[in-house]
Amino acid sequence: MLRGGKVGLRARHEEDIPVLRAELYNDVVNSSRAESGPWRPVAPGAKDPRLVVDDNKEQGSVPFSVVELAGGTLVGTATLWGIDTHNRSAHLGLGLRPAARGKGYGTDVVAVLCHYGFVVRGLHRLQIETLADNAAMLRSAERNGFVREGVLRGAGWVMGEFLDEVVLGLLAEEWKPAPGDAAG
Numbered sequence: 001m002l003r004g005g006k007v008g009l010r011a012r013h014e015e016d017i018p019v020l021r022a023e024l025y026n027d028v029v030n031s032s033r034a035e036s037g038p039w040r041p042v043a044p045g046a047k048d049p050r051l052v053v054d055d056n057k058e059q060g061s062v063p064f065s066v067v068e069l070a071g072g073t074l075v076g077t078a079t080l081w082g083i084d085t086h087n088r089s090a091h092l093g094l095g096l097r098p099a100a101r102g103k104g105y106g107t108d109v110v111a112v113l114c115h116y117g118f119v120v121r122g123l124h125r126l127q128i129e130t131l132a133d134n135a136a137m138l139r140s141a142e143r144n145g146f147v148r149e150g151v152l153r154g155a156g157w158v159m160g161e162f163l164d165e166v167v168l169g170l171l172a173e174e175w176k177p178a179p180g181d182a183a184g
Contacts, residue, residue, distance in 0.1 A: 002064075002116055004108040005178070009064035009078055009116070016065045016074055023097045024077065033131060033158055059083070062116075066094070066109055075100035078109050080117055088124040090117055094137075106140040111178060114144055118172045125171055131156055132164035146170045 001010040026041075061081040067074055076096035083090040092113045096105055110128075117123045128146060130137040142148075146168035154162035 001067075002112050002120075003069060004112040004115075006069060006103075006108045007075060007105050007112065008067050008069050009109070009112050010067060012063055012065045012077075019074055019097070020065075020077055020095075024095045033134070066096070066105065068100075068105075075105055076109070078113055080113055080121070083121070083123075088122065089127065090121070090123055090125075091127050091129065092117070093128075101136065106136055107143045110140045110144045110146075114170065114175055115177060118175055119177075123172065125169060127170075128168045129165055130168075131158065132166050138166060138168075141168045141170075144170070145174055145176055147174075 001008040060083045061079060062083070064078045065074060066076040066078050074097070076094060078094040079092070080090050081093060092110060094106060094109045094113070096109075114126060117126045126146075128137070128141050129152075130141070132151065138148075147170065148166055149169045150167045152165040152167065155165040156163045
């Protein structure tokens with residue numbers, strides 16, 4: 001497990017799937033805002049690619065379950081995706097269960113994903129794309145050193161309207177890990 005100050009990132013367990021499906025992916029509004037496509041229902045027991053437990057065929061994406069360090073409660077999901085081994089870059093994504101929001105977990109998840117990307121994977125650049133009104137994600141990214149690089153105007157179709165998307169980037173040489181960061 002990779003450890004931050006408040007959360008740990010570990011492999012996805014089978015028992016995580018029903019919780020994540022119910023609280024993150026079956027929520028039409030949340031899922032529509034988080035995904036780059038329209039929401040669609042997934043039948044119980046179906047293999048949802050967003051929730052795969054272990055799929056060694058998909059080397060461009062690394063899914064984690066996020067747990068509280070104090071107690072091990074499942075608080076969400078995190079992913080390093082779009083891994084480009086030639087350019088040594090990747091994208092970060094995360095989703096927190098409703099009860100876990102507003103507690104600083106997002107900032108900690110971004111920090112641990114940075115450790116994983118820069119230290120464990122040896123990447124040079126990490127990128128985050130988020131809707132312009134996602135203040136929590138923008139704050140989490142910027143607290144970890146990400147810089148706003150641009151706005152993609154009207155880039156996201158979400159629940160009947162086009163929304164702007166903000167692109168943030170962080171280079172390995174700009175990253176400042178916290179002392180004892182993500183020791184595991």
